[in-house]
Amino acid sequence: MGHRRRGYHHGNLREALINAALELIAAKGPFGFTVAEAARSAGVSPAAPYRHFRDRDELIADVARQGFARFEAELKLAWNDGLPDPFAAFERVGKAYLAFARAEPAYYSAMFEAGIPLEAHPDLLQAGERAFGVLRKAAEALSAKLPPEKRPPALMMGLHIWALSHGIASLFARGDAARRRVPMSAEDLLEAGMLVYLRGLGLWGEAGPPRPH
Amino acid sequence: MGHRRRGYHHGNLREALINAALELIAAKGPFGFTVAEAARSAGVSPAAPYRHFRDRDELIADVARQGFARFEAELKLAWNDGLPDPFAAFERVGKAYLAFARAEPAYYSAMFEAGIPLEAHPDLLQAGERAFGVLRKAAEALSAKLPPEKRPPALMMGLHIWALSHGIASLFARGDAARRRVPMSAEDLLEAGMLVYLRGLGLWGEAGPPRPH
DNA sequence: GCTATCATGTAAGAGGCTCTCACATGAACC
DNA sequence: GGTTCATGTGAGAGCCTCTTACATGATAGC
Numbered sequence: 252m253g254h255r256r257r258g259y260h261h262g263n264l265r266e267a268l269i270n271a272a273l274e275l276i277a278a279k280g281p282f283g284f285t286v287a288e289a290a291r292s293a294g295v296s297p298a299a300p301y302r303h304f305r306d307r308d309e310l311i312a313d314v315a316r317q318g319f320a321r322f323e324a325e326l327k328l329a330w331n332d333g334l335p336d337p338f339a340a341f342e343r344v345g346k347a348y349l350a351f352a353r354a355e356p357a358y359y360s361a362m363f364e365a366g367i368p369l370e371a372h373p374d375l376l377q378a379g380e381r382a383f384g385v386l387r388k389a390a391e392a393l394s395a396k397l398p399p400e401k402r403p404p405a406l407m408m409g410l411h412i413w414a415l416s417h418g419i420a421s422l423f424a425r426g427d428a429a430r431r432r433v434p435m436s437a438e439d440l441l442e443a444g445m446l447v448y449l450r451g452l453g454l455w456g457e458a459g460p461p462r463p464h
Numbered sequence: 465m466g467h468r469r470r471g472y473h474h475g476n477l478r479e480a481l482i483n484a485a486l487e488l489i490a491a492k493g494p495f496g497f498t499v500a501e502a503a504r505s506a507g508v509s510p511a512a513p514y515r516h517f518r519d520r521d522e523l524i525a526d527v528a529r530q531g532f533a534r535f536e537a538e539l540k541l542a543w544n545d546g547l548p549d550p551f552a553a554f555e556r557v558g559k560a561y562l563a564f565a566r567a568e569p570a571y572y573s574a575m576f577e578a579g580i581p582l583e584a585h586p587d588l589l590q591a592g593e594r595a596f597g598v599l600r601k602a603a604e605a606l607s608a609k610l611p612p613e614k615r616p617p618a619l620m621m622g623l624h625i626w627a628l629s630h631g632i633a634s635l636f637a638r639g640d641a642a643r644r645r646v647p648m649s650a651e652d653l654l655e656a657g658m659l660v661y662l663r664g665l666g667l668w669g670e671a672g673p674p675r676p677h
Numbered sequence: 678g679c680t681a682t683c684a685t686g687t688a689a690g691a692g693g694c695t696c697t698c699a700c701a702t703g704a705a706c707c
Numbered sequence: 708g709g710t711t712c713a714t715g716t717g718a719g720a721g722c723c724t725c726t727t728a729c730a731t732g733a734t735a736g737c
Contacts, residue, residue: 418631451664
């Protein structure tokens with residue numbers, strides 16, 4: 252639990268509440284989460300959180316924003332500037348997407364399923380855009396491998412991969428009881444889907460991805 | 465509104481509540497919905513709904529179940545037994561998927577975003593499977609167009625199309641404030657994605673889908 | 678150091694929700 | 708006509724969000 256208070260003033264309540272929220276969302280989903288319980292976790296009165304967050308949504312939005320930042324970092328790490336080659340790196344990015352959804356279901360919920368209105372939280376929208384930027388840049392690098400007349404729009408390519416990953420993550424990769432069970436792992440499903448999709452773009456022939464080994 | 469009561473007994477409260485729930489979910493999302501307000505809509509006391517539904521989740525699950533049934537019907541209609549040809553029909557199914565998500569956001573929310581635990585509502589899971597069955601059957605018909613040694617598993621194919629459609633629908637096609645804006649329609653995005661994917665399966669050459677015109 | 682200020686805490690409470698329990702009503706059946 | 712039982716109500720326990728008035732003590736100026 253986020254460190255308990257020492258005196259009358261907590262000292263770090265804002266962060267403690269975000270951490271508590273994260274644990275509660277992980278345990279009970281973004282709608283089982285309550286501000287009151289987060290306050291109890293942090294050892295303060297139910298009114299205290301409202302000194303730091305206008306309302307419940309703003310607390311969740313802050314969790315989501317932090318989530319997008321970590322998400323972006325994970326995707327960047329996976330992309331690794333497209334090394335050793337964009338194909339392998341692209342596949343890593345897809346895997347990282349699912350890995351994040353699995354490893355950080357609380358963040359993922361807050362980011363995509365909490366229903367926070369993006370219009371009311373523009374910084375959240377921006378954080379999401381930055382994370383998507385990684386996907387888009389990766390798509391650009393891959394697209395550039397094709398002769399100019401066959402290059403697909405990188406934005407569209409990024410959106411397709413995002414949608415496929417997100418679809419698989421939310422339908423099949425969740426740990427909770429709302430997940431549908433299918434006879435293959437979400438990872439295999441995504442990898443296969445990406446391979447088919449990239450082949451459809453003409454990124455390699457029938458043989459499979461060009462691997463340097 | 466679902467017809468108001470006539471006497472002490474409502475006469476059709478169960479349906480009236482489901483309809484009220486549908487309208488409330490459409491207006492405020494699946495989490496803005498409250499049983500108490502649905503009861504007010506139907507003109508009964510807040511305790512009355514609990515004669516028909518064990519709890520809030522069960523009411524939403526019933527909405528979702530009805531939604532899956534309609535969804536299945538829409539998809540079937542679009543597939544139309546694969547006529548005039550499986551390619552055109554498959555594309556119609558994809559469009560029907562998005563059309564449903566757009567036209568019936570309340571059903572769609574209840575079906576995919578309400579977080580109803582499928583384990584606790586096996587009939588809901590089943591209704592979802594039946595709807596997916598249409599996609600899978602369509603995938604089988606398309607797969608059969610390929611020579612046996614190149615046929616992809618229809619189940620996998622169906623799951624890919626489902627995930628892509630669902631991903632696009634939930635990220636870009638929602639009418640609410642949580643939607644991300646991109647410079648192309650969700651429909652175009654899905655159609656392009658499906659074309660690339662199907663080409664990746666080898667379902668046609670570089671020229672595009674075989675159209676009978 | 679002393680004191681004023683102000684961010685950050687609390688207590689109390691209004692209003693709303695879910696769900697339960699005892700009781701009321703009236704439709705359907707004998 | 709009387710009984711039964713599904714389906715309604717009223718009251719209320721316990722929870723939640725968020726507000727308001729007040730309490731506390733960290734910090735900054737003197």
